Amino acid sequence: MKDTRFLIHFLILLLVQVCIANFFRLSQYVMLSILPAMILLIPIKRGTVAALFIAFATGLAVDLLSDGLTGLNVLALVPVAFCRLGIIRLVFGDEVFARKEDISIPRQGLWKMSVAIIMAQSLFLIIYIWADGAGTRPLWFSGLRFAASLAGGYLLSLLVAGILAPERTGVARR
Numbered sequence: 001m002k003d004t005r006f007l008i009h010f011l012i013l014l015l016v017q018v019c020i021a022n023f024f025r026l027s028q029y030v031m032l033s034i035l036p037a038m039i040l041l042i043p044i045k046r047g048t049v050a051a052l053f054i055a056f057a058t059g060l061a062v063d064l065l066s067d068g069l070t071g072l073n074v075l076a077l078v079p080v081a082f083c084r085l086g087i088i089r090l091v092f093g094d095e096v097f098a099r100k101e102d103i104s105i106p107r108q109g110l111w112k113m114s115v116a117i118i119m120a121q122s123l124f125l126i127i128y129i130w131a132d133g134a135g136t137r138p139l140w141f142s143g144l145r146f147a148a149s150l151a152g153g154y155l156l157s158l159l160v161a162g163i164l165a166p167e168r169t170g171v172a173r174r
Helices: 002-023 035-040 048-065 072-092 095-099 110-133 139-164
Strands: none
Touching: 002 035, 002 048, 002 139, 035 048, 035 072, 035 110, 035 139, 048 072, 072 095, 072 110, 110 139
16 A cells, blocks of 8 residues: 555656656756655665666656656666665665665654755756756856756755655554
């Protein structure tokens, strides 16, 4: 049941990302993406190989359904999936793996979740902006685009974390 809920929310957020990519172009300096947070919040029991396939399929779906360069989201998202467990281990420690629990804001706290989201977003944006500019844009432009996109993406990713990993109450769910 928990996996079904996660899958439904993940697919809805995928459609939200497609809408963001197609209809919410704020400026040339801001590229909003919730994809890194979606990949980061894949349940821990799904290993790296599964996360890589999910990231590839998710990035390809966004690339094909939006009007961007095909393959750009795949190129930037697959390394996030590859580094996902490393980011989780670095930020949250080995206890998460020992207890086999998924990460969430109520369990790990806003500060640690923010650090993990910023790490995932940064990796995604560095690759995305580098590949999108392909050496044709000046460094100041890429830096400004990175900072503005990181700020916007971080705020949206906190909402994603609340949707994909909601707060658990003391009452057992059936």
